[in-house]
Amino acid sequence: MVYGVAYHMLRDPATAEEVAQDVFVSLHQHLGDIASPAHLVFWLRRVAAHRSIDAARRQRPRAKDEALTGDVACSRPAADPLLTRTLRRLLTTLPARARMIVVLRYQEELDPGEIAALLAMPVNTVKSHLKRSLAVLRARASGLRRVRT
């Protein structure tokens, strides 16, 4: 969950690991604040999301391109590796916060209300980010398909 969020956000295994390690080190320092297993999951997602957004904003544009050349092993094989790679590349073109909303929606399967609570933003803002991001991804994916054919 933590590494996956960071990896899909940053597309760079080394930076994703650094962020994930930071999250767990921080968890170790705040263990006393954790009230329940559900709170632990919420806390990990929230900290992982915010740290990944910060890391994505610091990331050099070139690092993203370099990272796209290699892919880490996922727990389930991709149905269409080319389409998967294209979508992941298109995701990196979204602004950091919008990208995180997409990652939380489709990797973590969270609904807009849960994403809004994690990122401390209004539900309607999450919904509009999602709508806009999907429209951008759809348009760019179809543009790429046209170029390829």
Place this chain on the structure above:
Amino acid sequence: MNIDDRLRGALRPVAPPDGFADRVRARVARPTQARRARPRPPFSVPMALAASLAAVVLSSTAWLAHEQRVAREQAHEQLLTALRVTSHELRALETRLTSR
């Protein structure tokens, strides 16, 4: 397949690399040991700079005060010498006038 399913496929869960948990454990242990091993300096760099600046200001103020005191003492000495010379001259003049 719609964009939702495609995104779910592209954003499948990713397992952390081998040894991740060990590296986290090592990092959790590291700062505590480092904090114990490394003695904290008594002053930080800004504090040391401020202290040096204060020392320079204080020593130059003390030096100026010393210089002024020396100058005052010299002036006082000169005045006393001048008064002694003057009174000596006056006494000599008075003696000469009286003898006439």
